[in-house]
Amino acid sequence: MLILECPYCGVKAEETELAAGGEAHLKRYGPGSSDDEFHDYLFMRENPKGVHFERWRHANGCGKWFHAARCTMTLEVFGTYTAQTSVPTQEILDKIAAKRPGWTWREFADGKK
């Protein structure tokens, strides 16, 4: 059972109270972008065994969207953070680096800001 702490209402919510919103930090490509960019934006998703960033919604609760960083293999949660950002907080990045040296995920990686 996955338990995430909602950063908006401070509630430790378990999976059934939340709705999964897919991958986090997608960069959107719309009109004016190339076909390849649009294709990648629409279809190409990360499917890592390890560190992953996701969007979640506290559906049966405050109803707010938030971000979560977790490990898909162990279900370890590194932290949750606000939805109003395009990069994870430094605190969470440091925490992941300490526990999973050498990790990478899209443009984020160990030691990179």
Added chain:
Amino acid sequence: MSKAVSVLNGARFSGLATVEDAGLQGMITLRGDLGSKALKAAVKAATGAGVPAQGSISVAENGAAAWMSPDELLLLVPYEDAVAKTAEVAEALKGEHALAVNVSDARAFFRLSGEGAREVLGKVSPVDFDAAAFKPGQFRRSRLAQVAGAFWLNEDGSFYIVCFRSVGEYVFKLLSAGAHPQSKVGVY
């Protein structure tokens, strides 16, 4: 005008705990900046209660204010006053980025009391109801089996439960089944 009745018109079930339709209750959904002075004053004027802290409910003599989300409150007022109070709140918040709506008739309201209250609610909701974890005055929006619901704990150990009126009968039957006399688990 037709006579207003609550969703199950006073239905009641006694088992491990007592489940009862708590009757008509005026409820106003208020969204806005919870830190703003005008909103605080409007909440105080409408309910007599202050703006509650995160995850709690502040209760006054004739009303209450419950924390629903970082920008939403649920104001409880007497049923007859709901329409007038909604207009008052809306008037007081003119010019602010805020919205007040009377949702009294869109909601069902239940009271769950007795020894087994924590256990009965614990069976249908993914919330820790241990006495050390869920204290009087705490307010929580969560899930009641398959539907959304909210509840808070009173000083006397009873819970008030709010859900959508359209699922009121479901919630009553759900709680009644959870309170079946032969279904004691004995966790809390």
